[in-house]
Amino acid sequence: MAGPFPDPYPTLLGDDPALGSALEVAIEEALRSPLIEHPLRVAISIAAIDETTSPLDFKHAGHRYGETFFSASLLKVAAMYAAFELRRSVNALAAGSFTSSELFALLHSEFDKPISEAVPAIAREPGLSGVPRRPNYEAIFTTIPLVDGGLACEFNGFFLTNLRRMMINSDNNAASACIQALGYSWINGTLHAGGFFFPPAQSGIWLAGTFTQALTAVRIPSANDGQVAQATTCFDMANLYAHIFSGTLVDQASSNDMLAILATSATVGDDPSYMDFTRRALTPRSFTVTHTKIGLGPLKTGQMVTSDGSIVEHGDSGRRFVVVWQNNFQDKDSLESIGFIVERTIQQVI
Numbered sequence: 482m483a484g485p486f487p488d489p490y491p492t493l494l495g496d497d498p499a500l501g502s503a504l505e506v507a508i509e510e511a512l513r514s515p516l517i518e519h520p521l522r523v524a525i526s527i528a529a530i531d532e533t534t535s536p537l538d539f540k541h542a543g544h545r546y547g548e549t550f551f552s553a554s555l556l557k558v559a560a561m562y563a564a565f566e567l568r569r570s571v572n573a574l575a576a577g578s579f580t581s582s583e584l585f586a587l588l589h590s591e592f593d594k595p596i597s598e599a600v601p602a603i604a605r606e607p608g609l610s611g612v613p614r615r616p617n618y619e620a621i622f623t624t625i626p627l628v629d630g631g632l633a634c635e636f637n638g639f640f641l642t643n644l645r646r647m648m649i650n651s652d653n654n655a656a657s658a659c660i661q662a663l664g665y666s667w668i669n670g671t672l673h674a675g676g677f678f679f680p681p682a683q684s685g686i687w688l689a690g691t692f693t694q695a696l697t698a699v700r701i702p703s704a705n706d707g708q709v710a711q712a713t714t715c716f717d718m719a720n721l722y723a724h725i726f727s728g729t730l731v732d733q734a735s736s737n738d739m740l741a742i743l744a745t746s747a748t749v750g751d752d753p754s755y756m757d758f759t760r761r762a763l764t765p766r767s768f769t770v771t772h773t774k775i776g777l778g779p780l781k782t783g784q785m786v787t788s789d790g791s792i793v794e795h796g797d798s799g800r801r802f803v804v805v806w807q808n809n810f811q812d813k814d815s816l817e818s819i820g821f822i823v824e825r826t827i828q829q830v831i
Contacts, residue, residue, distance in 0.1 A: 485570045485592045485667075486599070486674035490730070493723040494528050494716065497540035500830055504542045507825035516814040523819055524548055524704075525806040526715035527826055528723060532801070539723045539803065542826075546715040548704040549684050550807040552788040553778030554651050554752070555718070556711040559677075559688040560659050561648055561742065562721060563668040565735040566675070567616055568634060576631040581624045584632055588618045599670030602680075603689060608697025614666035621662050648742045648774060649750040653692040665689045665699060677717050686713045686721065705808050706780045718790050719805040726792060726803065743772035747791070752777070754791045755816050756804070756823060764817055766824045768793040771801070777811065785811045793823070798831045 504527060511517055524545035531538035571588060578584035596615040598604055603614055623637040636644065640662060646655035660668065668688050672678040678685035689699035690710025698710035724730035725739050747753065747770050753760035754773035776788035788807040794800070804823055809815050 484595050485567075486595075486670055487566055487569075487731075489674065489676035490720075490724055492676070492720055493537075493539045493727065493729075494526070494541035494720050495539065497529070497542055500527065500529055500540050500826070501542035503826045503829035504544065504822070506829065507822045508544060510825060511818050511822050514814075514818070517818045518810075518815075523806050523809045523815075523822075524550055524715050525804070525819070525822070526719040527823065528719055528803040529830060530723075530726065530801045530803065536729075537723075537727050541716075541719070543715055543719075545704075545808075546719075547684070549687070549701065549712045549714050550788070551703045551706040551709040551712050551778070551780065551786070552807050553711055553776035553786070554653075554656075554692070555774055555776030555788040555790055555807070556686070556688045556713060557647050557651065557656050557692075558718070558721065558774050558790060559672060559686050559713075560656065560663060560668060561644060561739060562730065563663050563671045564621070564636070564640075564644055564659065565731045565739060566671050567621070567663065567667060568636065569731050569735065571618065571622060571634045575624065575634045576627070578632050579630065581632070584624060584634075585618050592616075596664065596667050596670060598666075600666045600673070602701075603665045603669060603699050606697060606699050609665070609699070612696060613664055615664045616667050617662045617664070645742060645745075649746045651750070651752045651775075657691040657693040657695045660688070660691050661695060665696075677721055684714060685717045687711070705786065711776075711778075713807070715805045715807060719803050722790060722792065722803045722805065726801075740772060743774060743792070747771055747773040755787055755789045755809070756791060756793065756820050758820065761816065763813070763820060766820055767797065768795045768802075768824060768827060776807075787811050787816070789819075793827075795827050795831055800827070800831060802827060 526543040528539040622634040643655040646652040700708035754770040772792040
């Protein structure tokens with residue numbers, strides 16, 4: 482880790498021809514229905530998790546998985562990740578500080594400039610002139626004295642409440658508060674440094690909008706909606722989920738915390754997975770959703786699109802899969818089709 486930002490994370494997803502063939506067959510079978518749009522508009526990544534290996538192995542297949550799509554609230558996962566990454570960076574300095582004021586002064590001195598300059602597209606946005614692009618550390622953290630001296634930082638109650646409401650309730654006001662506290666340049670500088678966004682291609686995970694229009698948005702091109710402020714590829718989001726599941730995103734404790742939030746979102750959150758047949762009243766499938774964050778939002782045409790980032794578990798075998806899909810419609814037939822595709826893919830490789 483150089484300065485405040487993380488080192489690049491490795492790509493955990495490896496191409497798997499057998500899984501790719503299974504996905505192709507599943508898509509072909511789904512497209513036999515006249516109720517599904519031809520060609521298939523949905524982008525998808527599916528990664529089979531081999532939990533018998535160390536480190537875990539993630540075999541991947543996908544359809545349009547490298548294209549960047551507008552995905553609305555699915556991108557709140559990026560803000561969650563950035564918050565935990567910031568906590569790690571702040572604690573690297575906190576251990577050598579003895580008072581809160583000393584620590585916060587050190588953070589501003591050491592971190593503000595590199596963070597504010599990290600993302601040129603954000604730094605030169607006229608609508609953000611005078612708006613802090615770096616984190617508001619004082620609004621995010623509380624300090625805890627360590628027995629041997631120095632401090633540790635944890636999310637304060639207000640920020641943690643907003644973080645959980647952003648993810649579990651998909652509350653846009655809570656998301657806006659988190660994003661403004663973290664700062665566009667921290668969020669997107671972290672995604673770039675971590676290897677989840679690629680500036681030359683303007684591809685990967687990008688979040689530079691507040692969901693409430695509280696700040697000017699900074700946009701990148703998307704495959705489904707022109708210039709957008711909340712976008713991702715299926716592959717990069719699936720790779721981020723794989724790191725969370727592996728315990729390697731930030732660190733084991735942070736990964737566990739993020740995984741627990743995604744699990745709560747799946748079980749009791751306001752927005753269950755679009756593959757949760759019980760809570761969505763869809764056709765029962767041979768898998769259940771154990772962790773999730775979804776997206777739902779309008780394209781500029783007014784058409785609503787759905788997206789879903791989930792971990793699913795096959796009932797008979799117990800095998801688990803990371804599934805990320807985007808650019809689907811909200812109607813029952815469209816949701817049934819993606820559930821069918823995921824199920825048929827899994828059935829062929831179990």
